């Protein structure tokens with residue numbers, strides 16, 4: 234079983250400890266959250282991020298609210314409403330909050346606090362086990378492709394769908410870690426993922442794990458695919474609609490288009506908590522708009538300075554008109570398959586693997 238080098242999320246008495254991803258890849262620091270407002274802020278400001286981790290953190294946020302404020306119906310409802318309004322696209326958030334509500338509402342308030350911590354822990358364990366299974370199924374795909382070529386298998390990914398984004402090994406990166414454990418040679422092409430640069434988190438993870446990887450600008454993906462320098466693309470997902478259309482970090486759609494044009498298989502890795510059968514297709518998925526600041530300013534370390542002194546650089550005037558959709562939709566027709574914990578399925582046949590429906 235994959236063990237996270239630093240737990241992305243854990244309970245410490247009546248507080249939560251998170252790995253503050255807003256400081257990565259420059260500093261790895263754990264931060265304590267002591268109220269549901271702090272938990273909501275950490276999700277909104279992306280100190281925790283990645284669809285599965287957002288869901289699990291929200292579940293712990295509900296438990297924290299009940300433990301600290303009382304376990305009456307009004308507190309439960311307010312915590313769910315506050316956390317549910319933090320980020321709109323990743324459906325894991327709503328999945329986790331609905332699961333908490335279903336477990337807690339029928340209980341008398343006196344029994345809710347203990348049950349809330351237990352349910353949140355169950356969600357965390359479920360996610361770790363799910364990542365592990367996605368890794369196993371994804372490894373079958375990697376093995377089949379590797380058998381047809383010599384040299385390391387070249388896997389392109391986008392954003393960060395590794396252990397940082399989950400409570401386990403990750404989704405898109407779980408097959409990579411499974412390949413490493415199995416002795417299968419892989420090289421990962423990591424796009425920087427402007428404007429938030431989550432690709433740097435992926436590079437940080439892979440470097441620490443000793444997985445060979447190449448960092449590239451987002452716009453290099455098309456050429457590398459066209460030149461035959463990529464064997465497959467795997468990304469994560471924030472919400473998969475009933476017809477297989479998939480929302481993931483903005484830029485995913487362009488990779489899928491270029492992969493299709495180059496004849497390179499494009500896969501989505503997604504757990505059950507990311508499937509939303511209530512959305513008929515991608516047009517029903519809400520896309521988060523994160524405003525101008527992320528595009529106009531860049532955070533990093535000035536050359537020769539200390540990681541303790543992160544600097545912000547202005548790239549464009551503050552009053553620039555900016556478009557900053559945080560996600561895009563990849564149509565099911567561009568997706569070779571969805572790697573789930575139950576196996577790999579054609580994007581338009583998801584329901585055959587989940588006859589009970591999602592969420």
Ligand code: MRU
Nearest residue numbers: 282283284394398404469470482
């Ligand atoms: O905005 P973020 O960093 O939360 O977006 C993350 C992604 O888009 C990931 O690819 C997705 O959540 C899958 S994480 C296993």
